[in-house]
Amino acid sequence: MSNRPPFLTLDEQVDYLYRKDYFAPNSFLEEDIARLKSMNFHYFLGYARNFRELYFQRKLTGEKTPSRVFKLIDVDAEVSEVLYSGIRNAEWLLRHFLVQEYCSKFDPCGSFLEFENYLDLGGDYTNDHLAQGLMNDILGYSETYVVEQLSEARKFIGYEQLPKRCTSDNWELCRNLSKDLALWSVVDSFSLGRLVKLVQRCDNSADDKEHIWRRIAKDMDIPADRFQVGMDSLRSLRNLVSHQSRLWMRPTTYTVSKKGKFRKKIDRCHRKAMLIAFYNVANFQGEEEKQSKFVKRLEELIDSEPDYKFGVSKFGASTKDN
Template structure:
C-alpha cells in the first residue's frame, strides 16, 4: 500500500477541486484559513458525503462550496457540545442506578472481582470482564482509590502492578486482593461506559430479577430493549468523545424506537444519528426528555443541510 503524501494548504485546495468535491474557484481565503486548522482527512469525510448528496436525491445543492461543508462541520461541533450535556447526565444516572441495585443485592466490595459473580456469555468472558475492571481500577487516579490501594498493598507487604498504577496480569491474584476492599461506588466512575454496560448486563446470574432489570426499571427503559439502547448510548458517547463525524453517519449500534419520540422520528432513517440522539434523550430524567429533544431540533433547524444528514444516514 502506497502512503498518500501530506498535502500543503494549496495542495489541499487543488485536491478538493480535482475530486469535484466543490466547484473550482469557490474556495475563499477564509475557507483556506479554516483548512489550516483542520485535519484534512477528517474534512474529507464531510466532503465526500456532500459531493454525493445530489445523487441520493436528498438535498438540492445549487453550487457546491467549501463553505457549505464547513457549515456542516460546525453544526456537528455545536450538536456534539449539546449532546455531551445529555450524555453526562445519562451516565451519572446510569452509574448511580447500577451502584444502588448491585450493592443492595450483593457485597459492595470484592464480589465484582470474582468471575463466578458473572454470567458466562462466551468462553472466558467472566475472567475477561474482571481483568477489564481491574485495569480500570488501577488506572483510576481518584485520591480515595489511590490511597486505599496503597494502604491495602502495605498491609499485605506486596509490591505489584508497577507501583499500583497498572494492573499486572502476571500477579492477578495479588491485584484482586489489593483491590478487594474497594466498594463498587468508589470505582464505578473508572469504568468506561462500554465496560459499565457489559458489567450491568452480566453481573447477576439470577435470570428472574437480575440487577440490570432493576436498573432499566429505575431509568424507565423497557427491559426487552435495555441492552440495545445501552449499546446505542455507548456508541453515541464514543462518537462524541472522539470528535467523530455525526453528519451522514450510519450508526453501528442502532437503538429501537423510543416510544416517547415515535412521531418525532417519522421522516428519519433507523440507522441515522437522530435515532441515537432521541435514545439518549430517553435516558434523561423524565422532565428533561422533551426539552432536550426540543433543543436538539432547534439547533438542527439552523442549517437544513446539516439537519438532513443527521435525520438520514448515508447508504
C-alpha cells in the same frame, strides 16, 4: 503499496477539490481557505465527499460551496456538545442506579470483581477480561480514599508496592488488594464501556427477571427490551463524540428500534440514522423534564440547518430503507 497518495499542500488541496468536482470552480473564499488550513484535510474530505455524493444523487440542491460543508462541521460540533452533556448525565444515572441496585442485593465490597458470578454472554470479551479491566480502572484511580485503601491492603498482605497493571498473572494479588473496596467508592473510575458491560453481566442469579440490569432499566423508565442495545448505542456514540468524529452521514453501530416516546420524531428516519441514536440519549436522561430539555436543545440545532438534518436522518444511498 504502489498507489500511495501524496501529501498535498494547501494550494494543492484546493485544486484537488476543484478537479474532483467537490465544489464549483472559484467557490473557495478567503475564510474557507483559512479554515481548511487549520484542519486535517482527510477530516474535511469525510464531510465533502458525502456532500458531493448527495449532490450527485440530487438530494441536496443550491450552491455547491465549501462554506456549506464548513457549516455542517460547525453544526456537528455544536450537536456533539449537546450530546456530550446528555451522555454525561446518562453516565451519572447509570453509575448511581448500579450502586443502588447492586448494593441492595449483593455484598458491596469486592464481590463486583468476582467474575465467576457474572452472566456469561459469550463472545471474545470474556468475563475475566472485564474484571481485569475494571481492576485496571481502579489501579489508575487517584481518589484519596481509594489510594489509601489499596495502600493499607498492600501493607497488610506484605507486598512491597502496588502493581501498575492487572493481568492474569497477578489477578489473585489484585483481588486480595481490592476485596474491601466498596463498589460506591470506585464506580466512577470505570470507563463507560466497562460500566455498561458490568451492568449487563454483574448478576447471574437464577431468576433472570430480577437481574440487576432489569432493575436499572425500570429505575430509568426504559423498557427492558430496549435497554441493553440502548446502553450499547450510548457507549458507541460517546466514543464518537469524545474523539471529535464526524456524526453527519455516518451509520449507527448499534441499531436502536424506532419505538418509545420519541417514535414519531424518528419514524421517517433511515433505520441506521444517527438521529435515532441522538434520541436514544434523551431516553437515558431520567426525569421527563430533563428529557424534554435535552430534546429541545438538540432539535433547535438540527432544525436550524436542513443539510445537516437530512444527513443525520436519511443516511445512506437509499432514503427509502426505513
